[in-house]
Amino acid sequence: MELLEEKKNKNRKYEPILEGIPEWPVYQLSKNRKEFIELVTRHSIKRIKELRPTRKQLIDELEATAYREQNRIKRNRWRVDPKDDSRFWSNIKNQLVDLSSKAPETAGPVEDVLLEKIVSRYANEIAGNFKPNSYRFTREVVKFWFQRLLNGARVKKFGAFFRNQYTLRDKIHVVGKVKMLRSLARKGTVVMVPTHFSNLDSILIGWVIHALGLPAFIYGAGLNLFNIKIFAYFMNSLGAYKVDRRKKNLPYLETLKMYSSLAIQKGAHSLFFPGGTRSRSGLIEKQLKLGLLSTAIEAQRNLYQETPAGEVRKIFVVPVTLNYNFVLEAPDLVEDYLQVKGQDKYFQEQDKYGSIELLRFLFKFFTKGSNISVSIGPGLDVMGNYLDDDGNSLDPQGRVIDTRGYFISNGSITDDKQREDEYTRMLSNRIVTEYHRINRVFASHLAAFIAFEMWQKKHPKLDLFSLLRLPEEDLELDYAEFRATFKRVRKKIYEMKDEGRMHYATHLKGKVDQVIKLGIENVGIFHLKRPLLKNKKGNIITKDLTVLYYYHNRLAGYDLEQYI
Amino acid sequence: MILNSISEKPVGVIGAGNFGTVIANILALNRRVLLYTRDEQTAARIKSENQNRGYALHSNVEPVHDLEQLARQCDVLFPMVPSLHFRAMMRQLSPYLQPYHILIHGTKGFDITLPPGQSLENVTRLTRQQVKTMSEVIQEESVVVRVGCLAGPNLAKELAQRQPGATVVASHFNEVIQIGKRMLRNDRFQVYENSDIVGVEIAGVLKNIIAIASGALSGLGYGENAKGLLISRGAVEMVYLGRALGGDLKAFLGVAGIGDLVTTCNSPMSRNFTVGYRLAKGETLSDILADMTEVAEGVNTVRIAKKCADHYKVRALITDRLYKVLFEGMTVEEALEFLMRYPLNVDIDFI
Numbered sequence: 001m002e003l004l005e006e007k008k009n010k011n012r013k014y015e016p017i018l019e020g021i022p023e024w025p026v027y028q029l030s031k032n033r034k035e036f037i038e039l040v041t042r043h044s045i046k047r048i049k050e051l052r053p054t055r056k057q058l059i060d061e062l063e064a065t066a067y068r069e070q071n072r073i074k075r076n077r078w079r080v081d082p083k084d085d086s087r088f089w090s091n092i093k094n095q096l097v098d099l100s101s102k103a104p105e106t107a108g109p110v111e112d113v114l115l116e117k118i119v120s121r122y123a124n125e126i127a128g129n130f131k132p133n134s135y136r137f138t139r140e141v142v143k144f145w146f147q148r149l150l151n152g153a154r155v156k157k158f159g160a161f162f163r164n165q166y167t168l169r170d171k172i173h174v175v176g177k178v179k180m181l182r183s184l185a186r187k188g189t190v191v192m193v194p195t196h197f198s199n200l201d202s203i204l205i206g207w208v209i210h211a212l213g214l215p216a217f218i219y220g221a222g223l224n225l226f227n228i229k230i231f232a233y234f235m236n237s238l239g240a241y242k243v244d245r246r247k248k249n250l251p252y253l254e255t256l257k258m259y260s261s262l263a264i265q266k267g268a269h270s271l272f273f274p275g276g277t278r279s280r281s282g283l284i285e286k287q288l289k290l291g292l293l294s295t296a297i298e299a300q301r302n303l304y305q306e307t308p309a310g311e312v313r314k315i316f317v318v319p320v321t322l323n324y325n326f327v328l329e330a331p332d333l334v335e336d337y338l339q340v341k342g343q344d345k346y347f348q349e350q351d352k353y354g355s356i357e358l359l360r361f362l363f364k365f366f367t368k369g370s371n372i373s374v375s376i377g378p379g380l381d382v383m384g385n386y387l388d389d390d391g392n393s394l395d396p397q398g399r400v401i402d403t404r405g406y407f408i409s410n411g412s413i414t415d416d417k418q419r420e421d422e423y424t425r426m427l428s429n430r431i432v433t434e435y436h437r438i439n440r441v442f443a444s445h446l447a448a449f450i451a452f453e454m455w456q457k458k459h460p461k462l463d464l465f466s467l468l469r470l471p472e473e474d475l476e477l478d479y480a481e482f483r484a485t486f487k488r489v490r491k492k493i494y495e496m497k498d499e500g501r502m503h504y505a506t507h508l509k510g511k512v513d514q515v516i517k518l519g520i521e522n523v524g525i526f527h528l529k530r531p532l533l534k535n536k537k538g539n540i541i542t543k544d545l546t547v548l549y550y551y552h553n554r555l556a557g558y559d560l561e562q563y564i
Numbered sequence: 565m566i567l568n569s570i571s572e573k574p575v576g577v578i579g580a581g582n583f584g585t586v587i588a589n590i591l592a593l594n595r596r597v598l599l600y601t602r603d604e605q606t607a608a609r610i611k612s613e614n615q616n617r618g619y620a621l622h623s624n625v626e627p628v629h630d631l632e633q634l635a636r637q638c639d640v641l642f643p644m645v646p647s648l649h650f651r652a653m654m655r656q657l658s659p660y661l662q663p664y665h666i667l668i669h670g671t672k673g674f675d676i677t678l679p680p681g682q683s684l685e686n687v688t689r690l691t692r693q694q695v696k697t698m699s700e701v702i703q704e705e706s707v708v709v710r711v712g713c714l715a716g717p718n719l720a721k722e723l724a725q726r727q728p729g730a731t732v733v734a735s736h737f738n739e740v741i742q743i744g745k746r747m748l749r750n751d752r753f754q755v756y757e758n759s760d761i762v763g764v765e766i767a768g769v770l771k772n773i774i775a776i777a778s779g780a781l782s783g784l785g786y787g788e789n790a791k792g793l794l795i796s797r798g799a800v801e802m803v804y805l806g807r808a809l810g811g812d813l814k815a816f817l818g819v820a821g822i823g824d825l826v827t828t829c830n831s832p833m834s835r836n837f838t839v840g841y842r843l844a845k846g847e848t849l850s851d852i853l854a855d856m857t858e859v860a861e862g863v864n865t866v867r868i869a870k871k872c873a874d875h876y877k878v879r880a881l882i883t884d885r886l887y888k889v890l891f892e893g894m895t896v897e898e899a900l901e902f903l904m905r906y907p908l909n910v911d912i913d914f915i
Contacts, residue, residue: 397658
């Protein structure tokens with residue numbers, strides 16, 4: 001491990017950009033939690049009524065909602081679900097049934113009450129609950145224990161456990177446009193959009209935000225995470241709001257979007273995973289969920305609308321990639337992926353990993369090798385334009401653009417949903433491009449990619465499924481051949497970096513045998529069945545081709561296959 | 565509602581060619597139009613003669629030669645310059661453009677960007693990295709995102725005579741389509757909507773290939789059966805190629821696809837048709853091009869489409885044979901014979 005340490009860390013400590021917690025937008029939001037929830041409820045009701053303008057349409061929508069919710073309760077119950085869930089929805093349903101026999105004049109007000117009940121319930125459920133004390137406590141506990149683990153494991157001296165030679169910053173490398181992110185967070189509202197591979201992402205990114213001296217962000221975290229107690233505690237204290245992917249009904253989705261949009265407008269830095277769910281295949285997200293992303297654009301337009309002239313707080317979108325050697329859930333994720341490949345099916349959120357498994361993993365992570373790196377991408381405006389250091393949007397020729405103009409039609413700002421849907425799609429494409437560009441290739445990613453592609457090439461007639469069914473004992477790659485391919489592809493990666501199309505970790509540049517060794521040792525390092533190993537003859541073998549496929553996918557989408 | 569007041573600002577047309585002039589006249593029915601031409605003398609001449617290329621100018625049309633002024637005065641611009649000059653024009657215009665501008669172009673052609681040392685003649689394959697449609701050029705070169713295009717069977721001469729006709733306005737933005745529709749539509753000119761702008765643009769370009777083939781059949785003295793065969797198989801080929809290049813099937817079946825294709829294959833006056841006709845009569849490409857004042861867009865299109873087809877592994881028989889006729893010395897008869905003997909006879913396999 002020592003042979004190829006990362007370049008000694010530039011990862012210095014960052015001073016907080018805002019002095020005390022009371023100044024943080026997220027704190028302001030939670031202090032006025034009740035008012036904010038009311039605001040969200042009011043605006044969501046208005047929006048829903050715009051979308052379902054007639055009584056009939058609204059009733060149909062509410063009936064569909066009640067039906068789906070009852071179905072969800074029957075089929076897919078979670079620990080975090082409120083105890084009165086079932087009662088609440090059967091009550092709503094009964095009232096809806098009663099409505100159908102009433103005259104329109106009397107039915108109207110009842111309908112409004114029902115809608116408000118539902119929306120307000122959702123808003124309360126979604127809303128985060130940031131508590132400064134608990135935030136501080138969590139932060140210190142995490143820091144303390146992580147440090148103890150690190151030092152205890154790595155400094156081989158008596159009393160090492162209490163040394164402070166290593167900190168988390170040695171384990172988690174934050175690279176990229178850190179300075180820019182800090183400056184943007186002072187000038188405007190940051191919407192951070194990371195890739196999503198593991199449940200750990202949420203905690204990791206929380207630490208990164210703190211380590212960079214940024215105030216806490218509001219978080220769109222999957223409600224399923226709250227099933228795991230330890231996560232629930234972390235997430236709550238980090239300012240998370242809850243996104244329940246089981247609920248696909250219109251009132252819920254509109255309330256969720258409104259919550260995000262209003263929070264951004266109020267200046268709360270936000271974070272959500274635009275992929276929507278963890279990448280099942282190990283691929284970098286290609287298609288993003290547009291719902292929450294659209295709220296950034298909507299919020300920016302609203303801010304312009306509220307301030308017809310002069311300075312407006314800008315919203316900056318910052319793509320981030322998280323680069324791991326190891327993803328705890330990989331075997332199950334890829335299993336899911338293969339099962340539904342080709343069919344557009346909903347993934348059941350199953351978290352087999354409870355608190356104990358996570359702690360065990362964290363322990364291994366801190367005591368053994370395997371670093372994590374976080375690449376901070378350049379800030380973008382809501383249209384995906386690059387920014388200068390002052391947060392001005394730039395066109396490809398480097399001229400400053402007035403972002404307001406994107407919302408102007410014939411001289412004034414207009415509210416055009418179709419236009420903003422299209423803008424959202426454009427922004428999403430820009431983010432995906434940026435992901436690929438800032439993604440950092442590790443030796444382990446490259447080793448996995450090359451080994452899998454070489455096996456694929458040796459069996460050109462087999463499709464993916466047949467390939468994965470080959471007995472692992474039959475698979476062996478000659479080391480010399482593997483080495484030559486590795487060198488060739490690595491050279492290509494160097495070129496692509498120079499063209500600005502991807503990045504790699506500094507350890508990739510070492511002597512080829514050492515890099516390969518490092519790669520093989522690290523890919524999926526803690527899995528029971530290791531995706532790559534060397535056998536006695538020095539050749540490359542695998543114990544789990546499917547998991548290897550998962551790690552290999554990290555480098556799919558760069559057209560590197562042609563160099564195998 | 566948005567559109568009422570838009571008529572207060574003038575609309576810009578960039579490029580005073582045949583099509584540009586005629587479109588300016590159509591736009592001028594309800595509003596002021598600024599017609600941009602590159603040099604001052606031309607603008608002055610058009611102004612003094614009150615006509616351009618034989619088309620009398622509507623009194624609402626004012627010739628101008630200053631791009632900055634054009635961009636400042638107009639929110640909506642219609643670029644109508646040949647594809648060869650399109651990117652250069654956009655580079656000049658770009659500094660004056662703002663995100664609120666809306667551009668609806670009427671140029672049928674591809675833009676090719678190749679690394680130094682490579683040319684369209686010597687490059688063996690082309691990908692979508694190198695081949696761009698005009699709407700993509702606009703977005704690459706400027707901050708404008710609300711882009712549209714108009715395409716269809718629009719022979720300038722017939723439009724000027726107010727014969728009935730139609731066009732498609734295509735854009736990802738409903739707003740752009742509605743503005744284009746509102747501005748162009750009149751009792752003799754129908755405007756259809758399409759959201760697949762890239763498909764519509766590609767259809768407008770690829771039909772030039774079939775136009776050359778149509779001229780060639782005519783030059784060989786064949787009649788309507790042959791033409792029917794060509795148009796239907798040509799349309800299928802356009803769909804294959806178009807889909808590989810990122811267009812959607814529907815665009816090819818509409819006014820900008822079949823509509824434009826039928827018109828072009830039946831207009832003996834067009835340059836593309838003439839190239840095919842004279843090839844069939846035994847002349848060589850270099851002789852034909854030597855007497856033409858303007859390049860027939862289709863000749864380049866054949867080159868580009870053939871090289872794209874090779875890269876994306878699309879079967880494009882007509883394009884491939886035409887390429888051999890144009891650049892590799894195959895005769896038109898040989899090409900035709902090959903096509904007539906080709907064994908694959910499935911009529912339609914893409915729906």
